[in-house]
Amino acid sequence: MRKTPLLILGIATSLFFLAQVTRAQSPAPKVRAAEDGLALTPPMGWYPWNEFGQEPQNEKLIKEIVDALISSGMKDAGYVYVGPDEGICFSRGEDGKLTSNLARYPSGLRGLGNYIHQRGLKYALYTDAGTHTCSKAMPGTEDHEFEDMAAFAEWRTDYLKVDWCNTQGLPRHSPSVPNVPRGPEDVAPAYTKLRDAQLDAGRPIVFSLCSWGVGEPWKWAASVGHLWRTTGDIAAPGKANWSTAMRNTTANEKLYAAAGPGHWNDPDLLINGMDGLSETQNRSFFSLWCMMAAPLMASNDLRKMTASTIRILTNREAIGINQDPLGIQGRIVRREGQVEIWADKRLFDGSQAVLVFNTGNAPADVHVTWSDIGSGESAALYVRDLWTHRTTGKHRGGLTVNVPASDVALLRISKSKTFPLPPVIVAESYRLSFRTAAVKPQKLSGAITVKTTGSNELPLWKVRPGLPIWLSVAVTKHGKSQKLSNTVSTAGLAKGLYHAVVRADNIEPVSGLPMSALYYDVDLEIGGEEVRN
Ligand code: GLA
Numbered sequence: 369m370r371k372t373p374l375l376i377l378g379i380a381t382s383l384f385f386l387a388q389v390t391r392a393q394s395p396a397p398k399v400r401a402a403e404d405g406l407a408l409t410p411p412m413g414w415y416p417w418n419e420f421g422q423e424p425q426n427e428k429l430i431k432e433i434v435d436a437l438i439s440s441g442m443k444d445a446g447y448v449y450v451g452p453d454e455g456i457c458f459s460r461g462e463d464g465k466l467t468s469n470l471a472r473y474p475s476g477l478r479g480l481g482n483y484i485h486q487r488g489l490k491y492a493l494y495t496d497a498g499t500h501t502c503s504k505a506m507p508g509t510e511d512h513e514f515e516d517m518a519a520f521a522e523w524r525t526d527y528l529k530v531d532w533c534n535t536q537g538l539p540r541h542s543p544s545v546p547n548v549p550r551g552p553e554d555v556a557p558a559y560t561k562l563r564d565a566q567l568d569a570g571r572p573i574v575f576s577l578c579s580w581g582v583g584e585p586w587k588w589a590a591s592v593g594h595l596w597r598t599t600g601d602i603a604a605p606g607k608a609n610w611s612t613a614m615r616n617t618t619a620n621e622k623l624y625a626a627a628g629p630g631h632w633n634d635p636d637l638l639i640n641g642m643d644g645l646s647e648t649q650n651r652s653f654f655s656l657w658c659m660m661a662a663p664l665m666a667s668n669d670l671r672k673m674t675a676s677t678i679r680i681l682t683n684r685e686a687i688g689i690n691q692d693p694l695g696i697q698g699r700i701v702r703r704e705g706q707v708e709i710w711a712d713k714r715l716f717d718g719s720q721a722v723l724v725f726n727t728g729n730a731p732a733d734v735h736v737t738w739s740d741i742g743s744g745e746s747a748a749l750y751v752r753d754l755w756t757h758r759t760t761g762k763h764r765g766g767l768t769v770n771v772p773a774s775d776v777a778l779l780r781i782s783k784s785k786t787f788p789l790p791p792v793i794v795a796e797s798y799r800l801s802f803r804t805a806a807v808k809p810q811k812l813s814g815a816i817t818v819k820t821t822g823s824n825e826l827p828l829w830k831v832r833p834g835l836p837i838w839l840s841v842a843v844t845k846h847g848k849s850q851k852l853s854n855t856v857s858t859a860g861l862a863k864g865l866y867h868a869v870v871r872a873d874n875i876e877p878v879s880g881l882p883m884s885a886l887y888y889d890v891d892l893e894i895g896g897e898e899v900r901n
Contacts, residue, residue, distance in 0.1 A: 398591040400563070401630020404572045405873060405885030407594040408629040409691040409790075411527065411574055411663045413449030413492060414442075418637050418667030421605030422503060425455025426472040427480055434484055436670035443489065444821060445682040446691060446792040447666060449527040449574070450484060451492035458519075460507040466519040481524040485799035485889060490526035497558045498534030508534060510558075513565040521571035524889060530562060532579040547587040555583030556592070563592045571869065572887055576634065576663075586623045590631035595663055598623055602636035608644035614727075617656050624712070627661050627697035629881070634663050641668030641677035648775045651755060652725060654680050655778040658690040659698040659710050659723045684821070685754040686778060688789040689713065689721040693881045698723065707734050707771065711741050716790055716879035719782035726771040734777075737766040741781055752787045754778040759785065791822035791876055791883060798888040802856050807895055809859035816888050819849035826850070829872035829886060836868050839890060843872070856892055863895030 401407060414433060416425050430452055437443050437450060457477060458466045468476040475483065481491040495501065495516065496508035509516045509530070520528055532555060540554040548556040559577050566573055575593035577585050585596035599616040603609050620635035627633050638657060640650050657664060666681060673681075698713035698721060706728030713721040720741045726732050738745050750761035755778055760767075769777040780787050796817040804810055820826050825848050831841045838861055842853045852872065872886045 399628075399630055400575075400591055401594055405871070405882065406572055406630065407574050407632070408882060408884040409693065409695065410632050410661050411449055411576075411595065411665065412445075412447045412687075412691075413490070413527070413664075414447060414666045414670065415451070415453045415492060415494075415529070415637055416455065416667065417453040417601075418603050418605060418608075418639055419642060419669050422454055422456065422505065425452045425457075427474055430455075430480060431483060433670050434487055434489060436673075437489065438487060440670060440673060440678050441682050442666070442670065442678075443487075444794050445684060446687055446794070446821070447664070447681075448488075449490045449492040449665070451480070451494075451525075451527070453494045453529065454496075454501045454503060454505060454531070455494070456505045457493065458506060460512070464512060464515060466507070466512075466516055468523075477523040482799060482801075485524065486797050488795040488797050490798060491524055492527040492529070493520060493523065493525045494529045494531065495520070496531040496533050496535075497538065497555075497562065498532070499537065500534045502531060502533035504534070509562060509565075510535070510538060513561050514568060517562065517565035517569040520566075520573065521569035525571070525573055526887075527574040527576065528566075529576040529578050530559070532582060549584050549587070553583045555579045555585070556588060559585075559589065559592050572871070572885070581619070586626035586633055590626075590628075594630055595632040595634045597634045597636060599635050603639055603642070606643070608639040608642040608649075610645065610649055613639055613653055617660070620660055620662065621699055624660075624697040624699040627695065629693070629695040632661060632663055632695075633697065635660065637665045637667035638681075639668075640666060640681055641670075641673050646774070647676050648772065650677065650680050652774060652776045654683070654686060655723055655755075655776045656710075656725065658686045658778070659713060659721060661690060661692070661695055661697040661713075664690055683754065684789060684792075685752070685757065685780070685787070687792070689715060689754070689778075689780065691790050691792055692716050692721075693790055693876045693879045693883065701740055704734060705732065707732050709734070709736060709740055715780070716876065716881070717782070717784070717788050719780050719784070719787060722777075722779045722781055724769055724771050724777040724779070726773060726775055729773050731770060731772045733768055733770050735766055735768045736779070740766075747783070749781050749783060750785050752780040752782070754780060759787070761785075788823035788878060789821070790878075791820040791824070791826060793884075793886065794819050794821055795886075795888070799891070800854055800888070801891045801893075803893045804858060805895065807858075807861075807863050809857070812856040812858070812892075814854050814856075816852045816854070817849055818852070818886065821848075824877050826874050826877060826883075829874050832871040832873065835870065836866070838866060838892065839868055839870075841870055841872075852888075854890060856890075858892070858894055861892075861894055864893075866892040866894070
């Protein structure tokens with residue numbers, strides 16, 4: 369079996385990132401995402417933990433969820449990362465290597481990844497930095513960091529959550545990482561080693577640190593991963609808990625300065641659509657997560673959602689402020705009694721997002737002033753309500769909104785009457801697989817189609833140079849969709865398996881900022897060997 373190295377190349381740090389990190393409270397860390405272009409907007413997807421806990425996580429469940437992600441319209445709204453959490457996915461063999469738990473995942477973990485990639489979704493998996501995962505059902509990465517990260521790359525993982533249970537034995541001192549709190553809460557050495565192991569394994573993977581806020585990752589982890597949990601768990605599996613959700617909101621809000629493209633505060637998975645939440649709470653919760661530029665990882669049972677849950681989870685105008693390319697985390701700028709006014713979230717077209725959240729038990733009339741958004745009171749502005757989808761204005765000096773108890777008004781305020789949506793990329797597939805039995809020169813071809821559901825067309829995707837000699841890619845544009853046409857030439861290739869990861873880059877045309885890189889896998893099999901893992 370022969371393999372070509374993965375094709376991952378550096379990307380120049382843009383002025384944009386420099387601008388973002390100057391917002392942070394501590395000296396600017398190097399941003400890992402500036403190189404890999406991953407998660408430049410908050411990750412969106414689905415993880416099982418909130419609804420299911422450990423049971424019944426298995427291949428059947430994940431495949432049914434994948435199908436529901438697509439049929440419910442969530443994929444088209446931008447939810448892309450999906451896979452098991454602590455789902456008893458693998459064990460460690462005598463040789464120290466991880467092997468798939470075939471009783472639960474009969475296609476193997478690579479097979480499950482293929483199923484996900486072929487449907488235009490990205491593959492999320494889970495592990496732990498300690499000796500074992502939290503329930504001890506799976507081995508952790510301690511003392512196996514490099515071989516485990518190689519296994520995750522081999523399974524074609526795109527997103528990896530790394531938990532912090534059973535870590536008592538890990539080293540706690542990392543002189544090389546700036547801004548780390550020293551002492552028993554120093555989680556940086558372990559996560560930094562895992563980052564190095566990931567880079568060594570060579571696959572671009574979104575790295576989600578899950579130390580529940582231990583070790584203050586918002587101060588240093590932008591150079592290590594792409595997002596970090598800021599709080600404890602938002603719910604015990606099976607039931608939403610409003611007061612825990614509010615606890616997480618309060619803790620996460622304060623950390624606004626640390627968030628930006630490719631480095632996000634993560635107040636935990638969504639609780640939308642779970643038992644224990646009213647429709648109003650569902651809407652308010654989703655608005656808060658959008659306003660905080662928090663990852664939108666749904667965690668409910670997508671196979672049985674109400675129309676209201678689908679409407680909330682797929683509200684593209686709310687998602688638009690979450691997926692805004694500037695990546696600013698909004699914050700509370702003013703309190704009026706029980707009402708919070710959230711703002712300081714400038715958007716890519718010069719408009720601003722504002723959230724009025726009534727935490728009280730009675731309806732409230734709230735006057736949003738233009739000084740809340742840093743504008744002069746004489747400005748004449750249009751206001752778009754992102755839940756009623758109505759635009760009013762021009763308003764001068766502010767506007768008054770009536771907000772029922774526990775409810776929100778989620779607004780976008782602009783000088784212009786149009787409210788463009790930022791790009792959300794939806795792909796037909798993230799994997800191309802070519803097979804030929806004959807060892808002779810041949811040309812094979814296949815395409816990946818991607819579209820943007822934003823308001824504007826995108827420039828042509830730019831494929832990174834450095835493809836292996838057997839692969840070439842040409843891009844064509846048809847309005848909002850683009851085709852990446854792949855040609856494989858087998859001339860000179862021996863029998864075996866070949867693999868490449870293609871990377872393409874784009875910029876957002878309204879803001880001119882870099883977008884998350886687009887990656888997909890190309891497999892080539894010559895001579896009829898079976899691809900198995
Ligand atoms: C921790 C994490 C949760 C979940 C469980 C799995 O509690 O914070 O999100 O992954 O472990 O055991």
